Amino acid sequence: MKLAVAMSGGGDSLASLLRLRDEGHELMALHGQFLPEHDLRASEGLAKSCASFGIPLHLLDLRAEFEARVAAPFAAEYLSGRTPNPCARCNAAMKFGLLLDRALALGAQALATGHFARAGEHPVYGWALGRGADPVKDQSYFLSLVPRQRLMLARFPLAASRKADVRAELSACGQTPPLPVESQEICFVPDDDYRAFLAARHPALPGPGPAQLPDGTRVGKHQGLWRTTIGQRRGLGLSWREPLYVLDKDVERNVLVVAPKEALLAETFRAGEVNLLADHALWPEDVLVQTRYREGARPARVELSGGVLTVRFAEPNVRPAPGQVAAVYDRGGAVLAGAVIV
Template sequence: RAAALWPPEASPLSTMRIAVAVSGGSDSLLALGLLRAAGHDVVALHAHFLPPGDKEHALAEAIDAQCRALGVPFAAVDLSREFRDRVITPFAAAYAAGRTPNPCAACNRDMKFGLLLNAALAQGASAIATGHFARIEPTPAGPALFRGADDTRDQSYFLSLVPQHALARAVFPLAGRRKAEHPAALAALGLTPPLPSESREICFVPGDDYRAFLESESFPLSGPGPIVLADGTRLGTHQGLWRHTIGQRKGLGVAYSEPLYVIDKAPAAHTLIVGVKAELAATVCRTGPANCLVPSEFWPETVLAQTCYRMKPRPAAARLTADGGLDIAFAESVARPTPGQVAVLYDAAGRVLAGGEIIASPGLVIPENLG
């Protein structure tokens, strides 16, 4: 039902109540204003994902003031404990295990379109709207998730793990809009975002320094281990696999005849594997169980695969594995995919076919003498 509301400006007025997740930033506030201006029955819902203090309560009050100007009911819900259990703790555990996690994808799946959606339903809403740059279209088989109109802000990648039953209750009012248009649109609606500037960093990591965050939170983390070439030649010692990610060049602390990059990790041996830039190239990728938004029998022979947010989708062949994961073979070599990140499959029209967490980039021969 919710998918049919897009675009809200063109849809008939509905008695369905829509909860709008508002953070205090311009995107979510514009989403609220557009739906309200279109005549929809809306309620604003603000989530405290971090333990609320004076600053957070003041932000909620500022959002409430904007809502009152629109004549929109406002409610805040404290989900900080659940956020820590479902996003922050798994984030730390992934780094401890040698992976590089994507907390935004997990947050969308488990929090915004999980527990916050449940809170919206408890407020009497039938759908939840957010300020994501993505598009939902109804199909006979259920809602279809597409890229948004603004290529520079598209967030379908981060939404690829949200299950279809949750997407069925999602509304994305900014699907056809561009970020540069927002200041004028907000001014026309008489709205002023309480957060004048927005960060694209991880919301719970101060200064985007995940290493300092993990140390300050006293999470159990891996210790030192060897730094080796792919043939097993030892070059030095690292201070913890969690300090490094695939493709990293700076901060390795070893000397070599040419620049070295992290090309893989062997967590069982606490070993960091480095190599020259050419060794970063990969042509295959594997994920854990995937969130399939389109049955695999309807995938095109050539899909477009994306293995990190800043990557342009590349032509590939893909299939489901026996355990429901994705096996992806790129038509040409790409930068080595990073375990813990998300691999997303698209069709040529920008529709999300499936998404899954990367577990391996097969093809690198790991020597047996890593220890």
């Protein structure tokens, strides 16, 4: 099979390439330049490695597209009071969007990546995206906004692997990735400091304003709504008789609404931009819903109406942040849908 392999310069994509080579596939490597300041270690190291493997490497300049489709919307979402998920947007718009398009144009039949996720035939849904074998590294949550037809053209060689096994595998065959250090959580935000990133892009950001309880009691002031996210406790600079958490952000009045933790508990939320990955008629009545990457999926029931998911948790949970992703799973780990929390 003729496959393209998306190469970031890290170990996961390198291991994927080597596995597919050993399986006898006809391969090409694609390296997309997304960031304004490109790390030459990645492109130069990949060129050297691919040459030694006899695999053609295509370097793609996608900086303008990444800025328009990922970085700029990320900043705009924060300024509108939401908490965006740029990795999920990048997978949909860039990796399985433009990068997949380039792969197909170059004659590839599918695009392989180093994601820890699985995809393939399913006895109930026909085809399904599912969790990878490594529960710590599973990245199916970040893939839930990618359209089904796009994911059906994806290959995940690390589906059954754990991260530690991949490191050991590379070491055993004497391969060192060009970028041996794991990439940061948001690749285009230096030091994972989104506040500094926003301040650098928008010198005239909205300033301080009142912080108040839901009943209007003023408890201090915030230093900019864009500096906070729903559920945040630390770094608010507020003194009260009990710990306060961000409950809501009133952008129009520049008011930060805070409350004790119990006020954050909610049983229901809505999510739009629904990306169905399995026929809704085939969904089980009881599902699991994940609203943050670092948290587990929780039991819930989900209704789909008018292009909007209404999620009702079995037990109250901390309310999710608007702009984040809600991924719906069945109890076997198949992803039924992804949506953006309203």
